[in-house]
Amino acid sequence: MISQTWHIIVNDRPARVTGDADDPLVFALRNELGLVATRLGCGLEQCGACRVQIDGELAWSCTTTLGDVKGRQVTTLEGLADDPLMTALREAFARRNAAQCGYCTSGVLMAAHTLLVGRRGWTRGELADALEGQLCRCGAQHRMLAAILAADADG
Ligand code: FES
Numbered sequence: 001m002i003s004q005t006w007h008i009i010v011n012d013r014p015a016r017v018t019g020d021a022d023d024p025l026v027f028a029l030r031n032e033l034g035l036v037a038t039r040l041g042c043g044l045e046q047c048g049a050c051r052v053q054i055d056g057e058l059a060w061s062c063t064t065t066l067g068d069v070k071g072r073q074v075t076t077l078e079g080l081a082d083d084p085l086m087t088a089l090r091e092a093f094a095r096r097n098a099a100q101c102g103y104c105t106s107g108v109l110m111a112a113h114t115l116l117v118g119r120r121g122w123t124r125g126e127l128a129d130a131l132e133g134q135l136c137r138c139g140a141q142h143r144m145l146a147a148i149l150a151a152d153a154d155g
């Protein structure tokens with residue numbers, strides 16, 4: 001593989017990164033663009049720490065490659081800093097101490113945001129099922145679910 005320059009769109013802005021076509025997106029986000037909210041955990045689509053949105057859909061940035069995102073819109077947690085729904089989610093997490101060590105939190109917030117953009121009025125059971133792929137080693141799932149339900153209800 002030959003390292004090359006990639007022109008991608010991240011958080012509504014053009015960005016230029018370098019790498020191979022099969023390099024994971026998360027490396028470019030963190031190491032080249034300084035967007036460190038996106039975390040690398042398992043690297044295997046098993047933990048959800050690396051979640052971003054691509055064209056508005058939830059995606060794993062650990063297995064999505066630079067070649068995959070050519071011409072597509074990548075959104076990270078930083079890109080939703082002023083988004084009203086993400087603000088409501090962040091505030092609900094803070095009020096309920098839903099982030100413990102915080103390693104999983106960005107991925108959970110991105111997943112929750114995608115779900116609530118899709119529809120509102122989630123039940124706790126539906127949310128728990130939908131977020132099954134978001135692992136939290138600290139055991140903060142109950143507080144996270146309560147926070148997301150609160151943001152959904154407030155919406
Ligand atoms: S780092 Fe991508 S799912 Fe775990």
Ligand code: FES
Pocket residue numbers: 098099100101102103104105135136137138139140
């Ligand atoms: S808050 Fe620590 S892994 Fe979830």
